[in-house]
Amino acid sequence: MAHANELYLGKQDYQVLGKRPVRHDGTDKVTGKAIYTADVQLPNMLHGKIVRSPHAHARIKSIDASEALAMPGVFAVVTADDFPDLTEKFALMGEAGQVNLTELAANCLAKGKVLYRGHAVAAVAAANVHIADEAASKIKVEYEVLPSVTWVLDAMKDDAPLLHEHLRTDSMGKKADKPSNIAVHLQFEKGNVTDGFQQADVIVEREFRTASVHQGYIEPHAVVALWNEDSRLKLWTATQGSFNCRQQVAELLQIPVSQVLVVPCEIGGGFGGKITVYLEPVAALLSRKSGRPVKMVMQRNEVFEGTGPTPGSFARVKLGAKKDGTLVAGEAWLAYDCGAFPGGMIGPGCMCVFSCYDLPHAKVDGFDVCNNKPKTQAYRAPGSTQAAFACEQVIDELAEKLNIDPIELRLKNAAKEGTRRVDGPVYPRVGFVECLNAAKNSEHWKSKLSGKNRGRGIAAGFWFNIGGASSCSASVNDDGIVCLVEGSTDIGGTRTSIAMQLAETLGIAAEDVRPQVGDTDSVGYTFLTGGSRVTFATGLAAYQLGLDLQEQMKQRAASIWDCDPTSITVDKGVYKQNGHSLTFKQIAAKIPENQLDPVVGRASVAPEGSTNAFGVHIADVEVDPETGKVTVLRYTAIQDAGKAVHPSYVEGQMQGGAAQGIGWALNEEYFFDAKDQMRNASFLDYRMPTCLDLPMIDTIIVEVPNPSHPYGVRGVGETPIVPPPATIANAIHAAVGTRMTQLPMSPPALWKALSERA
């Protein structure tokens, strides 16, 4: 099937793509010279501190800041009342859709009620962090404590404590007639699921639960805000989207976007958690009130308690198959928590749960549920990992019951070009079959695993990968170096992957492009870094930019040779015409010599649709039945990258996603006590995997070109977190015969399951 947006060039002999040049930002990073937000120092700068709720759910009766304000060195205190009136205001924020500004503001500074422990209530700016800390402790907040709820199914009950008295369940525009914590009910249906299950010879149905986990970025949220006398607001911040940050802050403060300048600093991880604003508008308010720049940096406990985890979830998945392994029907019922405010990850969760398979009959119900946790945020392929944990275990169990190899069962039912997803759309060219075949032919899968309590598991995963607006510009220096300014904040090495696509287009070396991320006044609008979109969408902009620069270089060469630019040919960066020949660098050098116009190019694009990335993971584990501890012995991640622009980066993304997914699988979770307070808000107690916990994660890159990109790029950052929990669960089952249906599969949880079975 021809793709509607067929842009793939079919190029085979890449000069730059597929190579592994030294990353452009490498020296700054390894020598500690890269500037992060916390490094920014301004004259007369104040330090801000947030006052946070000690309760999971409470009404704010009063806030008294008089004692704090009377302290020497205290300059300003702000509360929710310092925001403009945002009642009934919504803002269209690019690809993020419409955002409820009242709720966004209330997540930054609580209004009327606190909805989770750690919810920001007030903020103070003082001469130094110590005074700010002490002043924060002197801001008196009187609460009326309310009943709270953190488990998603409890929050759905009719008698659950209500977070928002006005909230009615929305079912595609139809509102329920009574208040509920269920914000949204989604439903997808394909074929006739009742008829489908009647055709099944084998049916497997199971229920699954997952705990909330955090994105776990190493750099805490930080911002420096400077509200100038001319009403211009400048923000230095760690964000996944400088333009999205600009718009959120402008909308929350009800000022024009052009009044806000966002300077994206280097970022120490985001994974979806640094898209929404927390500190930025608060620091801006403090700066406006105090007349001084204000820096705010979260502590780790504030990151855990006050910023977005990914949803905790409940899933019930049922699949039916014929004896030959053909899937005939599927049914899923998913409930994801969204934390304090509506708008979680249930949509993509529902769309992903059966996305790997061609199901003739299927039905998916999904519920977005408010509870007393921080507002959930995206985390690499948001919503898909929880869904895959359920579906991929049911697939595994079906394979076992049917005595069919788990890869063969997946191959038999794999989604491919032309497959209609349960949510409706039909896939264009995708690479799931190729990933499964790569797994089947891998040395890992073919190798023998022996030993007591050892087992091998396999699972698949999918993420859409989105498009969206991207801009970049570049100028050509006299020495032939191209200075590239792009709008995508770099959270995963995209400066290099964008620079390489520009270099490839121009036929020059990657090292001859100097990429930098521009601030919001220096480059055209660029949607956030997320959705695995940057190497695809900003890469497409870089390709267009390369064509623009190439055309201009042709014109300069034509001026030098006194010929028609259309008569000039370009091959691998060498410009030729009727016996003349100059390289890109030689033309660049002749531009000033010949008093020609400087070469400055620009491109902006807004590709739509999804680039559809599939992955397959294999794990070997050993279970200690005495303790329930799982040791990952060997792990292989296989993924369709479309085209691996910089294979080391692709491998790194696959390894990083797998490592985070293994952490999600085996240890990570928010522990809540009886008062719904998180009790492990530190890296000491929130158990992320370290290099001592993991084997080398092997990678196999599959390249099935994306038809909607000239070089076939799909994006790689999110899919690798999807398969690991199911992969590990399937390996545990193979090792000890116990089906783990709850995350994390921590030693106590597995030990309990093994003990109950015994």
Place this chain on the structure above:
Amino acid sequence: MPVVFIPTPMRDLTDGVTEVNVTGNTVGEVIDALEQRFPGIKSRLCRGDKLAPGLQVSIDATMTLRGLRTAVAPASEVHFLPTIGGG
């Protein structure tokens, strides 16, 4: 004529009809045509002159956020889906 896949929760308005061919060169025109046939559906899909919050359109497997002005070809498939971001 483009074929519109009716979202499952809206089939109460279409008497169970799952797919329907309607005229229209844009998503907005398609929705207007749907409204003529199934009164009430427009208010479920739109808020004012925009798609409802949290909704996007998929035209021939390409998800788009261009909303009501998105072009629709005579042989197009139209789906209304939740918006997707990413991490």
